[in-house]
Amino acid sequence: xxxxxxxxxxxxxxxxxxxxxxxxxxxxxxxxxxxxxxxxxxxxxxxxxxxxxxxxxxxxxxxxxxxxxxxxxxxxxxxxxxxxxxxxxxxxxxxxxxxxxxxxxxxxxxxxxxxxxxxxxxxxxxxxxxxxxxxxxxxxxxxxxxxxxxxxxxxxxxxxxxxxxxxxxxxxxxxxxxxxxxxxxxxxxxxxxxxxxxxxxxxxxxxxxxxxxxxxxxxxxxxxxxxxxxxxxxxxxxxxxxxxxxxxxxxxxxxx
Amino acid sequence: xxxxxxxxxxxxxxxxxxxxxxxxxxxxxxxxxxxxxxxxxxxxxxxxxxxxxxxxxxxxxxxxxxxxxxxxxxxxxxxxxxxxxxxxxxxxxxxxxxxxxxxxxxxxxxxxxxxxxxxxxxxxxxxxxxxxxxxxxxxxxxxxxxxxxxxxxxxxxxxxxxxxxxxxxxxxxxxxxxxxxxxxxxxxxxxxxxxxxxxxxxxxxxxxxxxxxxxxxxxxxxxxxxxxxxxxxxxxxxxxxxxxxxxxxxxxxxxxxxxxxxx
Numbered sequence: 266x267x268x269x270x271x272x273x274x275x276x277x278x279x280x281x282x283x284x285x286x287x288x289x290x291x292x293x294x295x296x297x298x299x300x301x302x303x304x305x306x307x308x309x310x311x312x313x314x315x316x317x318x319x320x321x322x323x324x325x326x327x328x329x330x331x332x333x334x335x336x337x338x339x340x341x342x343x344x345x346x347x348x349x350x351x352x353x354x355x356x357x358x359x360x361x362x363x364x365x366x367x368x369x370x371x372x373x374x375x376x377x378x379x380x381x382x383x384x385x386x387x388x389x390x391x392x393x394x395x396x397x398x399x400x401x402x403x404x405x406x407x408x409x410x411x412x413x414x415x416x417x418x419x420x421x422x423x424x425x426x427x428x429x430x431x432x433x434x435x436x437x438x439x440x441x442x443x444x445x446x447x448x449x450x451x452x453x454x455x456x457x458x459x460x461x462x463x464x465x466x467x468x469x470x471x472x473x474x475x476x477x478x479x480x481x482x483x484x485x486x487x488x489x490x491x492x493x494x495x496x497x498x499x500x501x502x503x504x505x506x507x508x509x510x511x512x513x514x515x516x517x518x519x520x521x
Numbered sequence: 522x523x524x525x526x527x528x529x530x531x532x533x534x535x536x537x538x539x540x541x542x543x544x545x546x547x548x549x550x551x552x553x554x555x556x557x558x559x560x561x562x563x564x565x566x567x568x569x570x571x572x573x574x575x576x577x578x579x580x581x582x583x584x585x586x587x588x589x590x591x592x593x594x595x596x597x598x599x600x601x602x603x604x605x606x607x608x609x610x611x612x613x614x615x616x617x618x619x620x621x622x623x624x625x626x627x628x629x630x631x632x633x634x635x636x637x638x639x640x641x642x643x644x645x646x647x648x649x650x651x652x653x654x655x656x657x658x659x660x661x662x663x664x665x666x667x668x669x670x671x672x673x674x675x676x677x678x679x680x681x682x683x684x685x686x687x688x689x690x691x692x693x694x695x696x697x698x699x700x701x702x703x704x705x706x707x708x709x710x711x712x713x714x715x716x717x718x719x720x721x722x723x724x725x726x727x728x729x730x731x732x733x734x735x736x737x738x739x740x741x742x743x744x745x746x747x748x749x750x751x752x753x754x755x756x757x758x759x760x761x762x763x764x765x766x767x768x769x770x771x772x773x774x775x776x777x778x779x780x781x782x783x784x
Contacts, residue, residue: 315652336550337557340660348656354649358641371658420658 266291266424266456267312271321273480274307281307283480284321294450294457296471298464298502300511303477305460306351309426312458313346314339325424344372347417347455351429353409355401355416361388362397365416372420387415390452391445407438411445418449425449427459431466443469464503468492476502478511544740547662551670554663561668568672572634576680579633580626584684587621588613588691596700606700610710613692615719619784622685623723624771627730630677631763635738638669639759642742643752651743666739673731681727685720722775722783729774733766 267289274282281304289295297305310316312323314330322329325345333339347368355364365384369375375383384397391411401409410430417425430446431439443466450457450470461467467474468488475485476499484491484499494500501509591613596606642665645651651661689711696702741759745751778784 310652313656315655336553336660336662340655340658343656344658346656348653350649350653352649354653356645356650356653357648368657416657 266326267458268324269308269312269321270324272308272311272318272323273320274304274311274316274318281480282311282318282321285477285481287475287482287485289456289458291456292454293472294446294459294470296467296474297458297460297477298462298467298474299460299477300502301462304480305477306428308477309348309428309458309460313343313348313426344420345423347420347422347425349410349413349417349425349427349430351432353401353413355409355412357401360398360400361404361412364401364412365397365419368416368420372422383419384415387419388412390418390449391415392441407434407441410434410438410442414442414445414449418453418455421453422455424456424458427457427461429461429463430459431461431463436465439463439466440469442466446470462502464505478502540744543744544736547666547740547743548736550660550662551666554660555667558663560671561664564664564668565671565675568668569676571637572630572669572672573676573680576626576630576633576676577683580629580680580684581687583629584617584622584625584687585691587625588617588688588693589695591616591621591688592692592695593699596696596702606696606702608710609692609696609700609702610689610707611714613696614689614711614715617688617692618685618715618719618723620723620771620775622688623681623726623730624767625688626677626680626684627727627734627767628764630673630680631734631738631767632760634673635734635763636756636760638735638738639742639745640752640756642739643745643755646743646745647748647751661743666735666743669739670732670735673735674728677731677734678724678727681723685723718783722778725778725783726771726774729770730767733770734763737763737766 269285269287272282272285273280285304285308287295287297297308299305307316311318312325312330314333318331322331324330325342328342330339330342333342356367359367362381362384365387366380369380369383370377381397388394388396388411391414393408393411393415396404396408396412401412404412414430427446431442434442446457446459447470449455459467459470471488473485473487474491475482476496477483478498484494484496486494491499491503494503497510501511592609595609595612599606599609642651642661645665654661654664693704693707696707697704738759741755741762745755747754
């Protein structure tokens with residue numbers, strides 16, 4: 266469904282993506298792991314068209330998003346996706362119901378009279394009840410993540426992009442969110458890309474796991490194969506060792 | 522030394538040109554969305570209430586006192602030159618309707634609503650809420666910018682009219698109580714010389730001011746970076762730029778209106 270080839274993206278002199286290649290099949294959940302600032306979120310934003318790659322292509326169902334110029338057309342392209350932001354990005358001036366139903370107004374033709382029912386169903390799907398009239402500021406971190414999930418799936422997208430879905434949560438809540446992602450995959454049969462550095466979550470939700478390092482994918486494997494990889498970069502990352510090639514590179518990067 | 526100075530000036534000029542380009546793109550984008558998508562009626566109404574109703578009292582009060590000061594100053598000068606206060610109503614009305622009403626209300630709205638818009642949009646920017654709008658099938662220009670621009674265009678002329686009235690009323694109060702001019706004489710002075718042309722002269726300006734304030738505030742908000750500090754900087758910058766733009770644009774619009782005979 267999604268094919269990225271030679272994707273490049275720089276911010277000023279800093280080259281974040283340096284020719285990234287990856288494919289995601291229909292119905293598959295791909296987890297992208299990698300150190301902080303390695304470009305995981307940047308790639309997700311390129312996929313949904315929030316950022317324009319400097320080079321390469323990202324094709325979704327044959328449409329290359331990097332070539333779509335018109336802002337109305339790109340809005341149309343984004344209809345395929347649901348995006349779950351790292352910090353939730355809930356609209357703090359709106360109620361939870363308004364947040365969850367927001368996409369229904371713009372992404373679907375569903376009449377407004379049905380929005381409340383749909384919002385309630387989606388909130389129930391992520392384990393929340395009777396919070397429709399609350400404001401985001403009244404919710405805990407875990408609840409905000411769940412509302413963000415409910416909002417991302419409200420318009421029933423074909424593909425969901427998760428940006429650090431478990432970051433900032435306690436281990437139990439992280440596991441609950443991972444279960445929810447798995448549950449959504451089973452129920453909605455969506456294609457998904459999740460970026461995370463939470464390895465427990467990555468093993469749980471990923472059909473395949475790809476490691477991004479220095480702007481390129483250095484390994485793509487299923488969770489079991491990844492656990493026994495010989496790649497020293499991947500080994501260091503998944504085992505969380507302080508010493509290793511990644512640290513050396515980071516030190517060199519800092520001295521530049 | 523010279524190279525470094527040239528480099529600094531060059532990079533500043535480049536940044537300025539980039540900002541101007543981005544601001545122009547924002548205007549273009551709002552025209553495109555306005556033509557292609559239905560209007561966000563609820564948002565527009567909400568903004569009209571926020572900008573108009575919440576700025577009304579401040580605008581009315583500042584204009585009332587400005588009218589009072591104008592009457593007092595004109596009375597004092599007139600007494601000194603002509604030995605009696607003459608044409609107080611005329612001077613106050615002309616000044617308020619043609620110049621001070623529109624400018625005062627624009628400056629008050631820049632400080633109140635312009636700052637609020639820049640801060641709100643800036644906070645949405647740094648908390649990824651703007652990105653969320655894109656992912657939920659709309660566009661910040663369509664959902665946030667157009668309603669604010671239209672609300673400014675609808676509300677600022679009304680505020681300016683109220684400002685005109687407040688100023689003329691303030692002048693009337695001073696004319697009667699401090700200068701001893703009968704109310705009927707004051708109102709005769711106002712209406713004997715004031716024509717529709719003068720009224721439209723002031724009103725046309727408010728549309729130019731509304732466009733300046735709304736676009737500058739939205740642009741500053743939407744280009745915010747750098748967390749809470751960035752929001753503060755954007756807000757300050759939006760207010761300073763809006764107020765400066767109002768005064769600069771005032772001159773050029775006045776010059777055009779005078780040239781075409783609306784004076």
